[in-house]
Amino acid sequence: MATQGNGRQPKYQRIADTLREAIQAGEYGPGDRLPGENDLMATHDVARMTARQALGALQNEGLAESRKGAGVFVRDFKPLRRRGIQRLSRDQWGSGRSIWSADTEGRTLVVDQVDVSEMEAPERIAKVFESETGAPVCVRSRRFVLDGKPVLLSTSYLPADLVSGSAITQEDTGPGGTYARLTELGYKPVHFREEIRCRMPSRDEASGLDLSMGTPVIMICRTAFADENHPVEVNEMILDSASYVLEYDFDA
Amino acid sequence: MATQGNGRQPKYQRIADTLREAIQAGEYGPGDRLPGENDLMATHDVARMTARQALGALQNEGLAESRKGAGVFVRDFKPLRRRGIQRLSRDQWGSGRSIWSADTEGRTLVVDQVDVSEMEAPERIAKVFESETGAPVCVRSRRFVLDGKPVLLSTSYLPADLVSGSAITQEDTGPGGTYARLTELGYKPVHFREEIRCRMPSRDEASGLDLSMGTPVIMICRTAFADENHPVEVNEMILDSASYVLEYDFDA
DNA sequence: AAGTGGTCTAGACCACGCT
DNA sequence: GCGTGGTCTAGACCACTTA
Numbered sequence A, B: 001m002a003t004q005g006n007g008r009q010p011k012y013q014r015i016a017d018t019l020r021e022a023i024q025a026g027e028y029g030p031g032d033r034l035p036g037e038n039d040l041m042a043t044h045d046v047a048r049m050t051a052r053q054a055l056g057a058l059q060n061e062g063l064a065e066s067r068k069g070a071g072v073f074v075r076d077f078k079p080l081r082r083r084g085i086q087r088l089s090r091d092q093w094g095s096g097r098s099i100w101s102a103d104t105e106g107r108t109l110v111v112d113q114v115d116v117s118e119m120e121a122p123e124r125i126a127k128v129f130e131s132e133t134g135a136p137v138c139v140r141s142r143r144f145v146l147d148g149k150p151v152l153l154s155t156s157y158l159p160a161d162l163v164s165g166s167a168i169t170q171e172d173t174g175p176g177g178t179y180a181r182l183t184e185l186g187y188k189p190v191h192f193r194e195e196i197r198c199r200m201p202s203r204d205e206a207s208g209l210d211l212s213m214g215t216p217v218i219m220i221c222r223t224a225f226a227d228e229n230h231p232v233e234v235n236e237m238i239l240d241s242a243s244y245v246l247e248y249d250f251d252a
Numbered sequence C: 001a002a003g004t005g006g007t008c009t010a011g012a013c014c015a016c017g018c019t
Numbered sequence D: 001g002c003g004t005g006g007t008c009t010a011g012a013c014c015a016c017t018t019a
Helices: A011-024 A037-044 A048-060 A090-094 A123-129 A177-184 A203-208 B011-024 B037-044 B048-060 B090-094 B123-129 B177-184 B203-208
Strands: A064-067 A071-074 A080-083 A109-120 A136-146 A149-159 A191-199 A217-226 A230-240 A244-251 B064-067 B071-074 B080-083 B109-120 B136-146 B149-159 B191-199 B217-226 B230-240 B244-251
Touching: A011 A037, A011 A048, A037 A048, A048 A064, A048 A071, A090 A177, A123 A136, A123 A230, A149 A177, A149 A203, A177 A217, A177 A230, A191 B217, A217 A244, A217 B191, A244 B244, B011 B037, B011 B048, B037 B048, B048 B064, B048 B071, B090 B177, B123 B136, B123 B230, B149 B177, B149 B203, B177 B217, B177 B230, B217 B244
Parallel strands: A080 A244, B080 B244
Antiparallel strands: A064 A071, A109 A136, A136 A149, A149 A230, A191 A217, A191 B244, A217 A230, A244 B191, B064 B071, B109 B136, B136 B149, B149 B230, B191 B217, B217 B230
């Protein structure tokens, strides 16, 4: 017992390898149910926990996901393409269209969990605005749900003195959104910086995006600048990495 | 026994939460050792597997990493900043400098596992070059190790007929690298497209980058275009997400 | 040599979903 | 109702590091 030394590598890894290869060979397609714990215990003659470890490995790799009471299923990957630069070109939001219309053609977008409030700026935000920590900022947080699947959590920070009284402090910012309003206020965004990180989600993020185990998130932190390096907005976004491909097109 | 219903959520989650909060509160700093399995069994009065699950959860979140025979330790996050657009501006490689010099100032970069060969183009690559599947391509794969830590795996594909006989087919491509040579050959890259995905690593990627559990990878697929949409190179990169922040700067 | 995490067994009860 | 995955116990041996 516990003689793991048979084939040089752990039993659960060998079982996981078998399943992985079967998936990649197409024996199990997206959405198909994989052999369950009981199946694996029988076919590989192992204990419960060992079969579980094998299935758990596949889930941690993002290849499979479990549904309680139903089984473990092969995952699908059909991402949205988010064109980082074109979507923020002036004509997008200049003409009253949401910058989202570029990404979501022909699909159903719902924005929910909208919350607009004013609070003291967290340190990292205050630092960008070059204001003292604790200066008031307008905070707009939202969730984007595409065809029933939550794909993005967004939290946007703007200096409160800049936007007070404008539609930006309302839930509905009107045609063209925040950037159109900033333009009207004399702070037209002319330059953007996007910082991209990738990591495993926090518990809040996992539940907010309805992520299954083994799905990382993409963090995009976008800073919008009015002319001459004047930052007017910081937007922190959390994206379901299984729902997105980011694209940046630029000249040498 | 197995009365998990005490506090509404699983025991291992409660233990993980305790540790997570302690980490975020700074009680355990980067590199510090967390309480081990035996500690947790004693302090929380649980079985081995339950303590393991708690520590496993933290590792899957990327918050901690285990070292066999030593313990579980809080992870650090000190990423490189990769400026996607500036690093590919003409003056970088035009002057004989590697585009890497922009990222790695003052650090030790080693390139190893260099392999240059010719093979038939995989389907996705042939599609980009608009050649028939199986057309010959020059494949350059390398690994970049920064201060002893592998951070990036790169595989670059170029049409074989375009580069045959040039230094691009050598291990050392000379000053300015592949892009300087392409320019000399009359295929100056003038436009780039980078596609970014994020997912959990394959086993090969995890071992090649020496990743610990719970670390996703960033995939960058860059296509370089000579004038008028003529693709001349496809570079597929796998980045350790704990080592990188990507940055894209652009005008509206 | 002692302690650590990695793997494994053989049982158990639970909540959930539906073949 | 029955099978599913989710959680948990109480043991065990192993390989590795030296905190």
